[in-house]
Amino acid sequence: MSTRLPASRPDPDRLLVDIADYVLDFRIDSRAAFETARYCLIDALGCGLEALSYPACTRLLGPIVPGTVVPNGAKVPGTSFQLDPVHAAFNIGAMIRWLDFNDTWLAAEWGHPSDNLGGILATADWFSRTRLARGEEPLPMRRVLEAMIKAYEIQGVLALENSFNRVGLDHVVLVKVASAAVCTWLMGGSREQIVNALSQVFVDGQPLRTYRHAPNTGSRKSWAAGDATARGVMLALFSLRGEMGYPTVLTARTWGFYQVLFQGRPFRLPRPYGSYVIENVLFKISFPAEFHAQTAVECALQLHPQVAPRLAEVARVSIRTHESAIRIIDKKGSLHNPADRDHCLQYMVAVALIRGRLSSEDYEDAAAADPRIDALRALIEVTEEPRFSADYLDPAKRSIANAVQVFFADGTRTGEIVVEYPLGHCRRRAEGIPVLVDKFMTHLARRFQPAQQQAIIDASRDVDRLCALAVNDYVDRYVP
Numbered sequence: 001m002s003t004r005l006p007a008s009r010p011d012p013d014r015l016l017v018d019i020a021d022y023v024l025d026f027r028i029d030s031r032a033a034f035e036t037a038r039y040c041l042i043d044a045l046g047c048g049l050e051a052l053s054y055p056a057c058t059r060l061l062g063p064i065v066p067g068t069v070v071p072n073g074a075k076v077p078g079t080s081f082q083l084d085p086v087h088a089a090f091n092i093g094a095m096i097r098w099l100d101f102n103d104t105w106l107a108a109e110w111g112h113p114s115d116n117l118g119g120i121l122a123t124a125d126w127f128s129r130t131r132l133a134r135g136e137e138p139l140p141m142r143r144v145l146e147a148m149i150k151a152y153e154i155q156g157v158l159a160l161e162n163s164f165n166r167v168g169l170d171h172v173v174l175v176k177v178a179s180a181a182v183c184t185w186l187m188g189g190s191r192e193q194i195v196n197a198l199s200q201v202f203v204d205g206q207p208l209r210t211y212r213h214a215p216n217t218g219s220r221k222s223w224a225a226g227d228a229t230a231r232g233v234m235l236a237l238f239s240l241r242g243e244m245g246y247p248t249v250l251t252a253r254t255w256g257f258y259q260v261l262f263q264g265r266p267f268r269l270p271r272p273y274g275s276y277v278i279e280n281v282l283f284k285i286s287f288p289a290e291f292h293a294q295t296a297v298e299c300a301l302q303l304h305p306q307v308a309p310r311l312a313e314v315a316r317v318s319i320r321t322h323e324s325a326i327r328i329i330d331k332k333g334s335l336h337n338p339a340d341r342d343h344c345l346q347y348m349v350a351v352a353l354i355r356g357r358l359s360s361e362d363y364e365d366a367a368a369a370d371p372r373i374d375a376l377r378a379l380i381e382v383t384e385e386p387r388f389s390a391d392y393l394d395p396a397k398r399s400i401a402n403a404v405q406v407f408f409a410d411g412t413r414t415g416e417i418v419v420e421y422p423l424g425h426c427r428r429r430a431e432g433i434p435v436l437v438d439k440f441m442t443h444l445a446r447r448f449q450p451a452q453q454q455a456i457i458d459a460s461r462d463v464d465r466l467c468a469l470a471v472n473d474y475v476d477r478y479v480p
Helices: 014-025 031-051 085-098 113-133 141-160 172-186 191-203 220-240 257-261 291-313 323-329 345-355 371-377 386-393 426-445 450-460 463-468 471-476
Strands: 314-321 380-384 402-408 417-419
Touching: 014 141, 014 172, 014 191, 031 085, 031 113, 031 141, 031 426, 031 450, 031 463, 085 113, 085 220, 113 141, 113 172, 113 220, 113 471, 141 172, 141 463, 141 471, 172 191, 172 220, 191 220, 291 314, 291 323, 291 345, 291 402, 291 417, 314 345, 323 380, 323 386, 345 371, 345 380, 380 386, 426 450, 450 463
Parallel strands: 314 380
Antiparallel strands: 314 402, 402 417
16 A cells, blocks of 8 residues: 655645634624623633632743743733733633633533633733834734634534544643634734644644543643643744644544544534624633533532531432533542542532532632531432433533432432523523622632722723723733
């Protein structure tokens, strides 16, 4: 069999061209998309500010070499750092993802589209400050919102029917894809440069999910998205400097992504790119918890008043859930760190039943030392409810259902509480958005004085005013 490669370069894979065409040419007319992007922006930045209270996060932040000064660098909200766009993207991305509190997209693959904001905001801020230094106009925040909408769409549409987790790859590969595409565009890249940057993403060896699963669960899952969005920015910069691409990176025989890493299957794209994903994105509003557990925690909070006074009498706790939750967060045995605990369905439900809350502090070692948590975890039985699994994948529903019931030693029981759509679901937007805004206000209050809080709120409360602001002006409001 001949292994001779063709001498001429083939046309780029269709998927790469389609993404580039979408980024360059699609006009966003949806008011709902821009409004939701505004909420996604403030929610993600609020989550990042909250993460600054955790030394495990802050020790990774700042320049890679202490003392490095970057003229016209991108600023990192909530800090004094001003960095090159690649390291700023890592900083912002790691902050946003650290507490597992930012928005989510669930389908055949899951992920967090606001992970791309690290790359988008760092690129737009650095590019704006650089343009100002040359006497040119900075980018408006509208470009940031447009880039967010398109990044969400790229990541989310690719996730709809393509499961990277089933072949052992982590979902942050899609952050790298989306960030590379929109950051190349933000910096004025051409169609060819976007295609080249995207091809470089797929040539990269992709992250394994090792750090998300027992017995290896660890804190890398909190900075993996920052790493991915930063890598997207770096590959965008390489492409803009003229670095070549690899046109059939997906489809090449023997050496292509599909053959090497996706079991020979091409990606399936069930819908065209538009603004569907951001309009239907899931917000984590009430508590930081892996999203497949959100409704289970809502159930547990409703049961808390009945269960907390009778903890010593609990004989069994039943959780009916969907298949993805079982595959990702059904854990028994020892939990070794906060990253392990916030991806354990039983731990999250136990804490909510015992304490009537679930906060980031509840995953820390001191909180986890409460012996009641592991005692109750041992009594929790998790089973799949086929209807929940079907509705999770139904594009007309996209529910994330859980049902919780507690049984006592004397034969009595609570009623079963069923919650199919979490507070952050698009079906509960009217109920959820005011709570989302309160969440943002809480995060601001923990970091800034009242006058600075008000300056941020004034700039963020109206989408038209926000769109007109220069990116650097908006980011400056978050600098201490």
